[in-house]
Amino acid sequence: MDKTVPAQHKKTRNSHQQDTPENTSAQHEAEQLQKIRSALRALRDAVILIDENDCLGWWNQAAQDLLSLQKDDKGKSVFDFIIIPEFHQYYEDTTLPNDGIHIESWRDPSRYLKFELTSFGDEKLLFIYDVTRLKHLEQMRQDFVANVSHELRTPLTVMTGYLENFTDQPDMPPHWRRGFELMTQQTARMNRIVNDLLLLSRIEIEETHEVNAIDMTKLLTNIYDDAQAYNQAYKHIIHLHIDTYDGLYGSEMYLNSALSNLVINAIKYTPKGGNITISWTRTSDGCRFAVEDDGLGIAPEHIVRLTERFYRVDKGRSRATGGTGLGLAIVKHVLHQHEAQLQIESIEGEGSTFSVVFPATYVRTVTAN
Numbered sequence: 577m578d579k580t581v582p583a584q585h586k587k588t589r590n591s592h593q594q595d596t597p598e599n600t601s602a603q604h605e606a607e608q609l610q611k612i613r614s615a616l617r618a619l620r621d622a623v624i625l626i627d628e629n630d631c632l633g634w635w636n637q638a639a640q641d642l643l644s645l646q647k648d649d650k651g652k653s654v655f656d657f658i659i660i661p662e663f664h665q666y667y668e669d670t671t672l673p674n675d676g677i678h679i680e681s682w683r684d685p686s687r688y689l690k691f692e693l694t695s696f697g698d699e700k701l702l703f704i705y706d707v708t709r710l711k712h713l714e715q716m717r718q719d720f721v722a723n724v725s726h727e728l729r730t731p732l733t734v735m736t737g738y739l740e741n742f743t744d745q746p747d748m749p750p751h752w753r754r755g756f757e758l759m760t761q762q763t764a765r766m767n768r769i770v771n772d773l774l775l776l777s778r779i780e781i782e783e784t785h786e787v788n789a790i791d792m793t794k795l796l797t798n799i800y801d802d803a804q805a806y807n808q809a810y811k812h813i814i815h816l817h818i819d820t821y822d823g824l825y826g827s828e829m830y831l832n833s834a835l836s837n838l839v840i841n842a843i844k845y846t847p848k849g850g851n852i853t854i855s856w857t858r859t860s861d862g863c864r865f866a867v868e869d870d871g872l873g874i875a876p877e878h879i880v881r882l883t884e885r886f887y888r889v890d891k892g893r894s895r896a897t898g899g900t901g902l903g904l905a906i907v908k909h910v911l912h913q914h915e916a917q918l919q920i921e922s923i924e925g926e927g928s929t930f931s932v933v934f935p936a937t938y939v940r941t942v943t944a945n
Contacts, residue, residue: 621703621706622635622639622643622703623701623702623704625700625701625702626654626701628698630653630654631650631651631653632650633650633651633699645657654667654702655667658682660679666691666693676690676692678711690707725770725774732767735759735763736763736767743760765900773902776885779910788825789825790824790940791823793823795831796816796818796854799832806843813852814853814854816853817853817854817856819857820858822941823940824939826913830913831910833906834907834910835932837906837907839852842930845872845928850869850871855868862934862935862937866932867929868927868928868929873928874924875889884905885902886901916933918930
């Protein structure tokens with residue numbers, strides 16, 4: 577019998593032989609790449625692939641619509657299409673945190689865009705989100721908080737005045753006096769909340785603030801004196817160590833509020849007779865302010881949320897000490913204005929250290945006489 581294999585069968589077998597694992601893997605990768613590109617094209621947010629020369633390599637439909645890109649724009653510099661100085665600074669500054677930047681659209685001032693840059697190898701992926709609605713909601717929230725806080729000041733002032741007047745009456749029955757004292761305490765607490773809300777709203781709304789040369793030795797001495805006055809009921813031992821005469825450039829009023837807040841918190845949340853150290857030192861990257869205590873300490877799960885508004889580690893204790901839950905939120909916003917970083921180290925039962933690291937660009941070098 578003739579066992580010759582037909583030509584067409586030979587061809588089929590040869591084609592199967594060419595279907596090697598390497599070819600199958602390459603085909604699979606190509607299919608996956610095509611799926612990824614299809615998914616990116618379907619995104620409502622703009623996505624742009626930027627090559628090692630900062631030129632456009634690929635983009636999806638949303639990016640094409642946002643930047644009015646054409647096919648022959650491939651290979652052109654990204655800075656030819658995004659002409660905002662803030663974006664250029666964000667793109668070039670590798671030290672910035674990778675949480676993006678919010679910028680008013682240069683094409684339509686009523687729109688707000690968020691830019692996020694991700695590097696992989698020599699190339700970059702740029703994501704652009706339209707955050708106009710979120711920006712408007714945030715503005716509405718800020719306006720609401722500011723307006724309500726402002727409206728509350730007048731009735732609280734009236735209530736405080738009358739309560740003080742009645743409490744001072746010598747012939748008031750003891751059981752009434754206790755009630756008026758409690759009302760006075762709660763009214764004072766409401767006043768502190770309103771004042772903190774107004775301060776926080778003002779800091780958030782202000783895109784820029786007055787920048788002055790700050791004598792940190794004088795500022796920290798004042799903070800130390802105020803802390804000693806506040807410390808009368810706690811009997812702590814407070815130390816002040818100033819290891820450099822260098823000062824800062826910034827808002828003295830806001831920095832005084834933020835740094836004082838950290839010191840007062842250390843006093844409040846350290847058991848009586850504790851040790852608190854305030855320090856100001858020069859570092860290789862700038863200057864460092866720190867408040868160290870041997871108090872209660874903070875559990876790790878709370879540390880990441882400490883700067884949230886009204887967040888409390890121990891709600892009962894915070895109210896007992898007169899806290900509003902807004903102090904560290906104010907600290908966070910003040911430090912953000914000064915490009916400073918808040919670092920928190922704490923061990924339960926052993927104490928905490930709150931440090932503020934100011935970059936060299938905000939440090940005012942002073943030579944001792």
